[in-house]
Amino acid sequence: MPEQKIAEIAMTRDIMDLDAEQLASVIVSWGLPRFHAKQIFTWIYERGIFDFDAMSDLPRGLRRRLIEECSAGTMRIEETRRSVDGTEKFLFKLVDGGMIEAVSIPASGRVTGCISSQVGCKFACRFCVSGAFGFQRDLSAGEMIEEALYLRHRSAAQSLTHVVFMGSGEPLDNYDNVLRAVRMLNAKHGLNIGARRITISTNGLIPQIRRLAGEGLQIELSVSLHAADERTRSALMPVNKRYPLKDLIAACRAYRQKTGRQVTFEYVLIRGVNSSLADARKLGTILRGFDCKVNLIPLNAQADPGLAAPGRSETAAFRQEVAKSGVPVTVRQPRGEDIEAACGQLRARHERRVCA
Ligand code: SAH
Numbered sequence: 001m002p003e004q005k006i007a008e009i010a011m012t013r014d015i016m017d018l019d020a021e022q023l024a025s026v027i028v029s030w031g032l033p034r035f036h037a038k039q040i041f042t043w044i045y046e047r048g049i050f051d052f053d054a055m056s057d058l059p060r061g062l063r064r065r066l067i068e069e070c071s072a073g074t075m076r077i078e079e080t081r082r083s084v085d086g087t088e089k090f091l092f093k094l095v096d097g098g099m100i101e102a103v104s105i106p107a108s109g110r111v112t113g114c115i116s117s118q119v120g121c122k123f124a125c126r127f128c129v130s131g132a133f134g135f136q137r138d139l140s141a142g143e144m145i146e147e148a149l150y151l152r153h154r155s156a157a158q159s160l161t162h163v164v165f166m167g168s169g170e171p172l173d174n175y176d177n178v179l180r181a182v183r184m185l186n187a188k189h190g191l192n193i194g195a196r197r198i199t200i201s202t203n204g205l206i207p208q209i210r211r212l213a214g215e216g217l218q219i220e221l222s223v224s225l226h227a228a229d230e231r232t233r234s235a236l237m238p239v240n241k242r243y244p245l246k247d248l249i250a251a252c253r254a255y256r257q258k259t260g261r262q263v264t265f266e267y268v269l270i271r272g273v274n275s276s277l278a279d280a281r282k283l284g285t286i287l288r289g290f291d292c293k294v295n296l297i298p299l300n301a302q303a304d305p306g307l308a309a310p311g312r313s314e315t316a317a318f319r320q321e322v323a324k325s326g327v328p329v330t331v332r333q334p335r336g337e338d339i340e341a342a343c344g345q346l347r348a349r350h351e352r353r354v355c356a
Pocket residue numbers: 127128129165166167168169170171201202203222223224266267268297298299300301302303343344345
């Protein structure tokens with residue numbers, strides 16, 4: 001790596017934005033052996049320690065230089081809340097004052113971390129509060145990794161086995177940083193989480209889905225569908241005007257073919273909007289013959305007072321109707337509702353406070 005590039009990285013970047021090889025290059029450029037990079041990675045990734053001064057097996061000179069020229073752990077926990085069901089939510093303050101949330105969701109032998117990829121969101125889905133206050137900025141890979149490390153080391157669960165990019169933001173709109181974060185989550189010297197335990201959820205950005213298909217990653221892809229016809233989907237998700245449902249399904253089929261990986265379609269059920277049996281039949285029809293899964297999510301009503309979830313029996317009937325098409329379909333149980341950590345709720349309370 002050229003000298004200047006190394007200096008730039010060391011001066012301007014969060015150490016958690018670097019992979020093991022890049023950090024080793026920085027250390028070597030300082031005239032020190034590369035094994036120190038491994039030590040630093042062990043402190044950060046295995047122990048969740050970001051404070052260079054606490055890295056007691058590093059030479060003092062190296063610790064001082066790291067403190068002066070680098071950063072690690074750039075965000076602060078502003079608030080944590082724990083649900084009766086064990087779900088725990090972290091509100092983080094970023095270096096520039098932006099706020100994001102991440103959630104730890106323990107369930108039968110696994111702990112899933114739901115992490116944010118952007119501060120706010122550009123896409124303004126009608127039922128989701130993440131976009132209700134506009135878009136502020138992309139998160140860096142280091143910041144996303146930090147969310148995951150806080151969940152693993154500072155949550156009551158003290159564990160993190162799965163990661164879903166389902167917090168605020170559209171991960172594929174922050175493609176490079178998210179892919180970098182995915183690789184660090186997956187790396188042996190990083191968080192060492194198996195690729196099949198990492199899920200990217202997208203609102204359906206077709207060019208990025210095509211690009212993702214060529215990455216050679218074994219990750220899970222979830223696609224937020226939420227409607228089975230163009231008109232309804234455009235009304236719920238403005239992104240559908242740019243990337244229509246028909247083209248999106250075709251891109252997902254191509255993704256399945258190219259990667260061999262199954263796609264999961266997320267479908268938020270909204271009473272009187274997309275939850276009728278006719279809607280269920282339409283969904284079954286557009287997915288017929290496609291080796292995929294459907295995940296139904298009863299709406300967590302808060303973004304638009306005019307929207308509500310269907311009742312239990314309507315939800316069950318919808319599920320049954322979709323199942324007739326042969327597509328595996330499940331209903332997702334809401335978690336962390338009492339602490340405003342459920343789907344689509346992230347960051348809303350804080351923003352309301354700020355914007356009020
Ligand atoms: N932008 C990405 C990831 C964030 S949303 C995407 O669109 O997939 C993650 C999931 O939460 C999506 O399936 C989204 O539709 C769902 N969600 C958002 N708001 C919700 C709400 N109010 N109730 C239930 N699910 C919601």
